[in-house]
Amino acid sequence: MPPHDFTPSDLSPGPLHDPRVRAVIERLHANRRRPDSGGPRRSGGRFDPAVFADYGFSILPEQGDLIYLLCRGLRARRVVDFATSVGMSTLYFAAAMRDNGGGLVIGSELVPAKIEVAKHNLDEAGLGDYADIRPGDARQSLRDLGGDVDFALIDGWPGAEGPSLAREVIEIVAPQLRVGGYVLNDNAEPDFLDFIRDPKNGFLSLTLPIKGGTELSLKVR
């Protein structure tokens, strides 16, 4: 089965059971699609993200379930979701915050129309109170997370040249992540992997066989 062809019945029971949250996640998965052009990666990062305002490019259910499970195990209360898009990853994070007894997902999204869709999705799931989606460029909006975070998703966007956004954002977020916290990366940007696998940056890292390589990293110092 192609990796993006999901129907609601393809979703395993997983660790997230709330039917109201699952209904929104299932709807987003059922409506998952990609542009004929192949998306921003195929374009070589030349397109403004607003060109893709109608596309989620969202994480897969296995990645979302992992986020939910790890956040529950950490008793996470403050997490970072880069980037938000239409809020798929935010839904898993926000459900974990609520089920941990309270907390906040700090999101970041450049395209205003996507922020509106993400907020709508969170409200529909009953999770609107658990997310602060910061508009604008994550390289500015995530500079001050207001305290240590327990978990960071680095689900970036290809650029045309220079360091990847994933690399730039992890360098901003890593000092704000607590020891014992996790980072999950979706797109295996080579310069992100160079950073997270370099022992001097304080992480232990593992490549999971999800979506062709999902990097899970633990901050140890």
Ligand SMILES: C[S@@+](CC[C@H](N)C(=O)[O-])C[C@H]1O[C@@H](n2cnc3c(N)ncnc32)[C@H](O)[C@@H]1O
């Ligand atoms: C792969 S999608 C995120 C998918 C999301 N995690 C989910 O599961 O639904 C990447 C998003 O990054 C946004 N983006 C691109 N450049 C950005 C920047 N500099 N700051 C914040 N968001 C950005 C894009 O608009 C896009 O929605």
